Amino acid sequence: MVIGSIRNRLLLGFGTLIFVLLINIVLTQIASRESTATYEELRTEIVPTITMLDEYREVNKELFLLSLNKVFGRQSDEQYTNRMKAITEVVLPHFKTKVFLLTQSLPPNDKKIKISENIIKLSNRSITIVKEINNLLLTRVDYDNTQRIGQVTQKANLDLSDLTQQIDNNLSLLQKEYNTRYDAHQTALSKELHNLSGIIFLIGIIGILLGLGIASGIINSIVRPINALQTSALQLSNGNFDVMVKTKGKDELSLLGHSFNNMAESLQKNFEEIKRKNKELEQFVYIASHDLQEPLRTLSSFTSLLEKEYPIEKDENSSTYVRFINEATKRMSRLVKGLLDYSRIGSTKELSEVDCNTLIMGVEDDLALTIGDTETILTIGNLPTIKGYTTELRLLFQNLISNAIKFRAKNRSPHISISAEIIPGFWKFSVKDNGIGIENQFHERIFAIFQRLHNQSEYKGTGIGLAHCRKVVEMHGGKIWVESIPTVGSTFYFTISNKQ
Amino acid sequence: MEHIGLKMFVILTLLVSLIGCKESKSEEINIGYIGPLSKRATDLGIGPSNALQLAVDQYNASRSDDALKVNLFIEDDQWEKDNALPAYHKLRKEHDIDIVYISNTDGTIALQDAILKDQVILINPLNSDALLSSLNQNTFKIAKATEEANGLIAIRIIELGLKKVLVLTYPNDYMSRAATSCKSLLDNVGVENKVTLVGKDETDFKDELQTAKDAGVDAYVFFGYKEFGFAMKQARDLGIEAPFFGSTVLLDPEFFSNSEGTIIGTECSFFTPADGNYVLADEFMDSYKNKFGSSPVSVWPAMQAYDAMNMVLQEIANITETKNRNEAFDDWLRNRLFDISYYQGVCGNISIAEDGASRGIYFSLYQYASEGKLSKVRR
Structure with missing residues (x-):
């Protein structure tokens, strides 16, 4: 009826x-x-x-x-x-x-x-x-x-x-x-x-x-479609854009269901478009960065040959120019490599159980020399086992620890604390250091690709590390941000969804 | 056009005013009372006027919003029939009364033409006798029957076996009728008796009394007012030891003072709360005392007046349901009063008979016990 x-x-x-x-x-x-x-x-x-x-x-x-x-x-x-x-x-x-x-x-x-x-x-x-x-x-x-x-x-x-x-x-x-x-x-x-x-x-x-x-009757006729809508919305929020609400009749809830379906359809279209464009972009970046390596390698090889076969010690200017070309080539190579790495993040797409404690221990081993040289104290709390992409998570922690060591204060040894706590829907990690800190105005900018706050003579690097970090965190459905007091230290927070 | 509008406005204003005046008149009923408040028989006037006022006040205090308000206006006739008509005209002129209560029998007769002409209902709350019952249709008597009440004296004299009776009588209709009824009963059983009319303001009765003593009279009946107090004293002074009998008015304080106490022992017909509906009567007496500070000197006139007023007020309270718009007020009230067959009042259960007289108030024989006090005669 x-x-x-x-x-x-x-x-x-x-x-x-x-x-x-x-x-x-x-x-x-x-x-x-x-x-x-x-x-x-x-x-x-x-x-x-x-x-x-x-x-x-x-x-x-x-x-x-x-x-x-x-x-x-x-x-x-x-x-x-x-x-x-x-x-x-x-x-x-x-x-x-x-x-x-x-x-x-x-x-x-x-x-x-x-x-x-x-x-x-x-x-x-x-x-x-x-x-x-x-x-x-x-x-x-x-x-x-x-x-x-x-x-x-x-x-x-x-x-x-x-x-x-x-x-x-x-x-x-x-x-x-x-x-x-x-x-x-x-x-x-x-x-x-x-x-x-x-x-x-x-x-x-x-x-x-x-x-x-x-x-x-009235309650069922109202509650049932609302429940269906709620379930569909949840599925939609989990990335299932194929979800559709069954609508019947012409009442307000049916109209809402129609609107929901239209929205889901539109979202799916947009998402597909974004995915397609992302893929194109990634392909472009990969191809560009990969193809750029080749001329760079050629340039580097020929510069080396030039230095070896045509000694130019007597011509100081020529020697300087060749050295500049060589350094620029290497820097460009690093940048292209960074870009290539950035485009490769998440390419594996294999979710697995990751014990963060083990993961950090691996990072610690990799950085053992730097840690030893800088007398860094690394304090690691009880970290959880989460579902994620191992390689990318390792890169995330490595970048954050490396940064903490790199941007250490001159007058004190680096002290890095890593901890985690659970908040609704997420694990919230924090990497706290006692380094030079970051001015407030740069708290967002530092996560953009190739953004640097210091010149190469002060701190070497490509400016892609924290961009990598943000990409990894976002792959895990989380967010990354920093709280910092200049000269006192910084704490990088990031969240990883616990529902993956 | 402006003039026509102005005229219309004036006419409408006048009409509204006239309608307004008529409405305000019909929202109230004015009642008059004419009775003895000074000079003579004040025990028959002050108590009833207070009782009437009490009934009116109680009615106004408890009436519903749509019930008519009642106003009572009182005039003193000094127990003189000649004062009745002027008092009535004054009440009509000043207050446009629709109902008049009057205690005096002669006064009642004097108002007959006027009440019929003015369409006023008259109610006598003191006496009801054969003459009054023959008056016009607008006259009602809510009271004891004169002949019956005073006949008790004759019956008592017969019962006591007294053989020779002197009946001294004040010259008015009530006392004359009382004497006549008494005489009639005595004559029926062969008791020798003599009715002597005295002068209106006469205070010296020695001659009549001496003659009676000499004639061997063994019962003295004083059908009159306070002046007979002197007669009682004079009789005792003459050595007369025969029993005294009186009418219903012995409790006038001046009666006692004039008699210098010789009134004690006199038997009379009287009515007290015990003779009526004593529950309602006690309630009335309490209300009366609360309002006026003391009981009425003589209770029965007040009790009768209270019932007489309440019977009318009971009808006025229902006037909106029972009176047709085109029915004259006196026609309506007359018919309503004639319909009363069982009114439970302080005097007992009262009905109104076809002659306009009430039934249901019956006097008993009392004896003057002490100043201002009577006790029932037991035999």
Whole structure:
């Protein structure tokens, strides 16, 4: 499935999650609306009605008991009378109104209407009888009136007792109806809440799984190409210009992959071109330097013959000229040889394990005479075994040690320390001397070919040694530089890759 | 063009001002109270005015942002019915009141035409009797029933087996109605009785008392105010030892001082927190004491006034939900008050009947125990 750019993919992912969330909200709302309606009916209608009917029954019984107390307990004072008045004038009328209002919302054939009408009718009669009792037993004197007592006894014992019972029965019936509704609503509410909980759980699980799937898909679709790019970039950095990233689709990472491939292709082309030009150059240098040797050798031979066969002692000028020609020829020969050596560096191209300690010992043997003559002290640390080109590395160390001896201070014996340490990706070597040192401004220049800081009369040489060194170090993927304090000494640092 | 623009601006400004004025008027309701704050029956005026103010303050402090603010303005009628109408007009003119509370029964009658004309709702928070219940539709009584409360005295006299009763009566509607109800009950059971109307500011009752003593009267009923303190003292001075009975107003401090203590032992109908919803009543009494520094001299007028005000404030709090935009204020409030069937107030559970009178406030029999103190009569 073509999803498009990462932006679109992320939007689609989040959009899907939001959609699932919205469905969750909508379904929850629908389900909870039903529960809310059931709960509201319970809260605002059924429970208050049951409570009201409870209170109605209590007050109905209380009125009866107060009446009995008034009639038979001869309790005529206001404590009882006032409460009876409160019930008959305020409380019962209020409950009657409530019961009446209940019937207004019921369908016409609902049996609760009949029950409610009965309750109201019976309560009206009950109120009338209680008021009659109160009027008949206004004072204590009235208890001595046998006729009155007979009347109130009849009203309390028979009429009111019967009415109270009937009212209570009807209230109980009505309450039973509402209790049934209460139970039904409770069950419905419980079921609705259970369903709601199930819906929330189910959609939650779906949402989580979908979220995980989408997240995993998006992460993979982003991370996989990035990993491929990283691997390719690493290969590219190791010189593998043939590496190509597989691209699919039209998203940002695919475009990046395309760009990477283009870059690698371009690099490969450039590298091939450079290699080709380098080879041409090397060939040119080799041919030039090799071919130059021949006329130089001829010139040197004929100059020697000229000196031997045509003695010119008497002609001082001629002798001097011949000597100059001879010296110039030799110097040019050395320069051409140096150039030839420079072009040959790395030609073997055979990597091998090189024990630097052994290598230095060999160099030390080669330079034993010079070392002895100059009383050079060579301190060699614990050097590593590295992968490299033996001949070239030997030349590197030899050049650096030779230079350290050659450019020694006049007032002290040379002291050369060679050490190595590991840094990320490289071995870092240092060759430290106590020689004449190098001015800051020459720290770069000294590594260029045929660059000399001194004339031949001071220090002999072709000025190609450190150029050789740089070429060797760069062959090993490293860098070379110098830190120096004039008159105090110099330290040459170079790094050799430890990943070859 | 410039003139037309200017005219339009002026008209719009006027319209905005008019709308603004109307809005600001409808955001507040002004209520008046007319009661005895000086001269006579101050126990029926000061306590209620404070209770009304307390209820209004509590309402304003807790009202929601969209609920109307209520302002209360109080006028002293010195318990004279002739002062009622001027006080009412003053409240209308100065504060444009929509509701008036008035304690005096005669004053209530005096305001009838004016409240109907002004579409003002009148509430009597002190008394409710048969006459008041026959007044116009804008009149409500959230109070005890006069006849019922004072009928307790007659019932007590009958219960005690007293045979000859003198009922001294102050000449106003309330006391006359109290005397009539008492007399009616006594007549029903054949107890001999005589109702004597006294002069308004009369303080010398020796002649009436001497005559009664001579006639063998064994129960003296004083349906009136502080002047009857003198009568009680004079009766005892004449050697009358028969029991005294009074109305609902014995706690006026001047009553006690005028009687020089002879009021002690007098039985009367009264109402205390114990007779009402004592939880709410205690709370009210605490709030009252906190706000005014002491309890009202007589608690029942204050309790009734507090309930009467809260019943109205309860409706005002919901006015935005219950009143139609085109419904007159008095029509709306009248209908709302008639719908009250069960208000749980400090006096108990109160309803308003079709005659505009409340039900649910019932007085009991008390006895004057010591200065400013009553105790319930136990039998």
